[in-house]
Amino acid sequence: MTVTLADVAARAQVSPATVSRVLNGNYPVAAATRERVLKAVDDLDYVLNGPASALAAATSDLVGILVHDIADPFFGIMASAIQSEIGGPGGRAGGERLAVVCNTGGSPERELTYLTLLQRQRAAAVVLTGGAVEDPEHGAAVAGKLRRLAEAGTRVVLCGRPAMPDTDAVALPFDxxxxxxxxxxxxxxxxxxxxxxxxxxxxxxxxxxxxxxxxxxxxxxxxxxxxxxxxxxxxxxxxxxxxxxxxxxxxxxxxxxxxxxxxxxxxxxxxxxxxxxxxxxxxxxxxxxxxxxxxxxxxxxxxxxLPLTEAGARAGRIAMGREETPGGGVALVRGELVVRGSSGRVRGR
Known part of the structure; x- marks a missing residue:
């Protein structure tokens, strides 16, 4: 049974107009209301309805980059490198794509909500950075969303995250x-x-x-x-x-x-x-x-x-189809030991 805008509104206990405002981002909505609507969208897996479903296989110029904490340099470096690669020969409108950095705050629920919204917007590509949450139920939910994104024509890349079997996501996990x-x-x-x-x-x-x-x-x-x-x-x-x-x-x-x-x-x-x-x-x-x-x-x-810049840039190129995917869809990214002044021999040795 197709989920409608009205179903989402009923679940979130708001009007259909409020749901539309939240999803389109064209009118200010209270933060608590927005969170309630986004949770309902995720719970019901609401993506598209009516005539818009005919566009489900099309993709926009939007690229979603999911990070746990944009204030953490670990994620900021990767996000910046990914963004630097999303324009160029593969893009439209002069080779540019619109990068949207989605800061989950480490919340599994927010991660799922962002994936749902990116699917609704028919994102050209989605890059998930950093480690994954170790919860079987959440992992199954993420895998399901990645499969639906791929079916709609979205390229999915995991940067610094372990491979996810039974999805078409390309993985560049850190060693x-x-x-x-x-x-x-x-x-x-x-x-x-x-x-x-x-x-x-x-x-x-x-x-x-x-x-x-x-x-x-x-x-x-x-x-x-x-x-x-x-x-x-x-x-x-x-x-x-x-x-x-x-x-x-x-x-x-x-x-x-x-x-x-x-x-x-x-x-x-x-x-x-x-x-x-x-x-x-x-x-x-x-x-x-x-x-x-x-x-x-x-x-x-x-x-x-860890080669954060290089890994992010490679993820961006793969997401834009400007670099071949690694064999088997997975390429391990290795780090290098750097010895500096904070480590030394045990006293007396």
Whole structure:
């Protein structure tokens, strides 16, 4: 049964005119009302109705770029690189496309809503950046929306996100396991055996894969791990600071902190300084991503450099059909260990 505008209005408890205003963006609507309408659109999977359905196979000049947090340089760098590639020979109106950056705030519900709205707008391409939420129900819902986008002629690219089977999405996943293992191997080679780990949110693929790489390095070296020495938080400086304070309270003899990204690492360094500990003389700290500030920190951060600009640019070219898709639709993007001043040998070695 076809879902109508009236069905959405009834679900959101607003008038059909209000639904139209929200979807067309041509009239101001209260934020709470807008959220309610968008949730109803997503719940009912409302896309097109009436005569407009005849246009379902057509695509517009719109390109959607989904990010978790546009204020995070990790996502900003990729979004900028993607946007730089969406014009050119493949576009219309002088080679330009309209890029819309959709900031989900890490909300699974917002991610689904944006995908629905981009489908409704018949986007030429959609690029999803960063890790995925690890929830089977959400994953199935996202896969369903990606299939419908592809069926309508939209190119779908996953940049920094694991491949999604049974969809036509091209995937350029980051080698988070391999990079994390190399990072921990580096610390082990410096004599560290008492390593604290500050992870990201537990429901993210990036978090799990980086933690798995860390565990693999410890296991290979025969280093036993205390579960209390792994603390989860957000991918930001505040979480790094608070998690390090927690590690210092439970991890006696801590000699190194492995942070799941560079922002966390900065917070860890600040907490260690406030505790009267020197980096790296007393505690080494390493990060991940090699964000622009990492080389300017004092001391400069040892980290795994991900080619965020290059990966984003490639995703943009594939999305615009200006670069061939990799064999099998998946190409692993590897990082590179960058050793700087924040890591050093254990004292006495």
């Amino acid at each position: 988070n396991r391999g990079g994390a293992r190399e990072l921990t191997d580096h610390l082990l080679s410096l004599g560290h055996r008492r390593l604290g780990y500050i992870a990201g949110p537990p429901d993210r693929t990036t978090t799990r894969h980086r933690l798995e790489g860390h565990h693999a390095a410890l296991d290979a070296a025969g280093v036993a791990e205390d579960a209390r020495w792994t603390v989860h938080g957000d991918y930001d400086r505040r979480s790094g600071y608070e998690a390090t304070r927690e590690l210092l309270s439970v991890a006696g003899g801590l000699t190194a902190v492995v942070a799941a990204n560079d922002s966390i690492a900065l917070g860890a360094c600040a907490a260690l300084r406030d505790a009267g500990l020197r980096v790296p003389e007393e505690v080494s700290v390493v990060g991940f991503d090699d964000l622009p500030f990492s080389g300017d920190a004092v001391p400069a951060l040892t980290t795994v450099a």
